[in-house]
Amino acid sequence: MTDTSRNPEPTTAAAASTEASGPAYDNDGATTTASGERETLLEITGLSKSFGTVHANKDISLRVDRGEIVALLGENGAGKSTLVKQIFGLMTPDSGTISIKGDASRIKDPKDAIRRGIGMVHQHFQLVPVMTVAENMMLGHETTSGGLLDLDGARQMVRELSAKHKLAVDPDAEVEDLPVGTQQRVEILKALSRRVDLLILDEPTAVLTPQETDELLGVMKELAAGGTSIVFITHKLREVLAAADRCYVLRQGAVVGQVDDLSGTTTSDLASMMVGRDVVLRVDKAEATPGETVLSVKGLQVRDDRGLPAVDGFDLEVRAGEIVGLAGVEGNGQRELVESLAGMRPSAGGTVTLGSGSDTVDLTRSNAHDTNNAGVGHVPEDREKHGIVGGWSIADNLVLNRYDEAPFARGFVRDFGAVRSHAVELREEFDIRSPNVDVPAGSLSGGNKQKVVVAREMSARPRLLMAAQPTRGVDVGSIEFIHRRIVEARDAGAAVLLVSAELDEILSLSDRIAVIHGGRVVAEVAGQDADRTEIGRLMAGDSDAH
Numbered sequence: 001m002t003d004t005s006r007n008p009e010p011t012t013a014a015a016a017s018t019e020a021s022g023p024a025y026d027n028d029g030a031t032t033t034a035s036g037e038r039e040t041l042l043e044i045t046g047l048s049k050s051f052g053t054v055h056a057n058k059d060i061s062l063r064v065d066r067g068e069i070v071a072l073l074g075e076n077g078a079g080k081s082t083l084v085k086q087i088f089g090l091m092t093p094d095s096g097t098i099s100i101k102g103d104a105s106r107i108k109d110p111k112d113a114i115r116r117g118i119g120m121v122h123q124h125f126q127l128v129p130v131m132t133v134a135e136n137m138m139l140g141h142e143t144t145s146g147g148l149l150d151l152d153g154a155r156q157m158v159r160e161l162s163a164k165h166k167l168a169v170d171p172d173a174e175v176e177d178l179p180v181g182t183q184q185r186v187e188i189l190k191a192l193s194r195r196v197d198l199l200i201l202d203e204p205t206a207v208l209t210p211q212e213t214d215e216l217l218g219v220m221k222e223l224a225a226g227g228t229s230i231v232f233i234t235h236k237l238r239e240v241l242a243a244a245d246r247c248y249v250l251r252q253g254a255v256v257g258q259v260d261d262l263s264g265t266t267t268s269d270l271a272s273m274m275v276g277r278d279v280v281l282r283v284d285k286a287e288a289t290p291g292e293t294v295l296s297v298k299g300l301q302v303r304d305d306r307g308l309p310a311v312d313g314f315d316l317e318v319r320a321g322e323i324v325g326l327a328g329v330e331g332n333g334q335r336e337l338v339e340s341l342a343g344m345r346p347s348a349g350g351t352v353t354l355g356s357g358s359d360t361v362d363l364t365r366s367n368a369h370d371t372n373n374a375g376v377g378h379v380p381e382d383r384e385k386h387g388i389v390g391g392w393s394i395a396d397n398l399v400l401n402r403y404d405e406a407p408f409a410r411g412f413v414r415d416f417g418a419v420r421s422h423a424v425e426l427r428e429e430f431d432i433r434s435p436n437v438d439v440p441a442g443s444l445s446g447g448n449k450q451k452v453v454v455a456r457e458m459s460a461r462p463r464l465l466m467a468a469q470p471t472r473g474v475d476v477g478s479i480e481f482i483h484r485r486i487v488e489a490r491d492a493g494a495a496v497l498l499v500s501a502e503l504d505e506i507l508s509l510s511d512r513i514a515v516i517h518g519g520r521v522v523a524e525v526a527g528q529d530a531d532r533t534e535i536g537r538l539m540a541g542d543s544d545a546h
């Protein structure tokens with residue numbers, strides 16, 4: 001960690017794009033000033049921003065040169081999103097300056113930011129799902145570039161930008177039908193459809209498969225080589241080492257570290273810089289001692305939103321005291337499977353039971369309430385939609401599915417004291433960073449919202465814990481913590497079904513791994529025998545891999 005001066009020989013973009021200058025929405029590719037010096041594209045000085053008593057950004061100063069890829073790292077709630085929202089004009093700083101290419105005048109709003117060459121891809125995409133890619137492209141241009149694009153013009157633009165940036169997208173596809181990774185490409189193309197000097201990506205890889213992530217990192221490097229500067233937020237330290245030229249580390253709103261040469265740096269170095277202590281990146285666990293069958297799924301059929309088969313003859317058993325990891329490329333029925341097992345989506349065939357012998361409960365047609373009452377805990381993939389109620393307090397969110405039960409209610413009367421003290425305990429135990437437990441859950445940072453959901457579901461001590469992407473958007477220190485808690489739940493006798501797009505997470509936590517492809521289990525392997533490459537091939541549908 002150093003406090004450095006300028007990086008005179010940046011590694012990325014000395015080679016400016018050699019492509020002929022393209023259409024009006026192209027970038028110029030120049031990375032240096034006339035004197036041969038690298039141009040400072042973004043300079044932030046003494047930036048502070050508070051929400052009530054929370055100092056989200058404290059006296060932040062940083063710099064990004066043209067053609068650089070700069071990573072922003074930090075724990076959940078460290079202030080990363082707040083910082084980039086101010087650069088994009090979504091929030092106004094309390095004090096300090098943001099200077100873009102030497103212009104330090106206030107960025108009034110996103111429109112103003114776009115006019116000044118800033119593009120941003122948000123954590124939650126801003127696309128209209130029922131519209132096509134080209135129609136979504138038109139939307140942005142109505143408001144920002146004055147001239148209305150016609151549909152043919154928008155289609156043409158998508159094709160040209162797709163080809164130029166090697167981001168394949170069908171202009172006529174409806175956005176809601178596209179996998180998440182492709183939706184993100186549309187967002188990136190939308191940002192690139194205007195002149196962009198600085199592209200901000202807020203946790204761009206959180207929802208991507210490993211292959212999509214590699215593709216995106218490649219695109220980022222090409223953009224940087226063409227003169228675009230990139231600021232990206234991530235919790236995945238390997239990505240920082242793979243793609244960034246430099247990085248800044250934030251803690252509790254302040255810049256606590258800066259690495260200007262990442263070549264000798266390891267993921268462990270970055271992790272301890274972020275968290276302020278050494279972090280164990282691998283999970284230590286004893287061998288599992290599985291007991292009786294808890295979850296039994298036979299021949300399950302579930303349809304997707306369009307009525308097509310998504311889960312198609314799915315069989316799986318999960319026993320008490322074991323973690324079964326479901327590995328698969330996103331879009332192979334995992335979402336529909338978990339929703340169906342949680343009682344949120346009807347099944348079209350097959351059976352689901354919980355427990356064994358005389359203790360068996362048939363959950364095949366249960367709703368979410370019954371499933372929950374039967375002892376199923378569910379950490380949903382989409383915390384914003386299914387995990388929390390943003391307008392309700394943290395305390396209420398922590399008892400969302402148990403508000404009418406003892407000790408949180410006596411008869412029809414709620415015991416607010418019990419709800420609150422439960423919340424105070426969990427906030428402490430799960431390190432939920434918030435001023436108190438009474439603030440709306442919607443005001444929490446992304447990772448802290450996730451901790452609320454995980455805390456609620458785990459504290460209910462479910463017989464079956466279904467955890468879908470449990471550490472998505474969560475910082476390394478908290479990943480370590482959540483992983484430890486999942487193993488503890490297993491050791492206390494819970495059956496755990498872990499669904500994750502992170503193969504590393506599956507490999508390090510699972511006692512048994514089931515690979516899902518085309519809506520059914522195509523292979524099962526013991527956790528300790530699992531081979532990364534083989535699992536990868538099975539995930540891709542190579543049935544000879546096993």
Ligand SMILES: Nc1ncnc2c1ncn2[C@@H]1O[C@H](COP(=O)(O)OP(=O)(O)OP(=O)(O)O)[C@@H](O)[C@H]1O
Nearest residue numbers: 051056076077078079080081082443444445446447
């Ligand atoms: N609109 C808001 N109202 C109140 N508090 C807010 C608001 N936006 C952010 N905060 C608070 O500011 C702090 C910084 O949040 P921010 O979202 O910037 O963190 P982050 O580093 O992006 O975290 P994560 O990695 O979890 O996404 C947090 O304590 C958060 O609760």
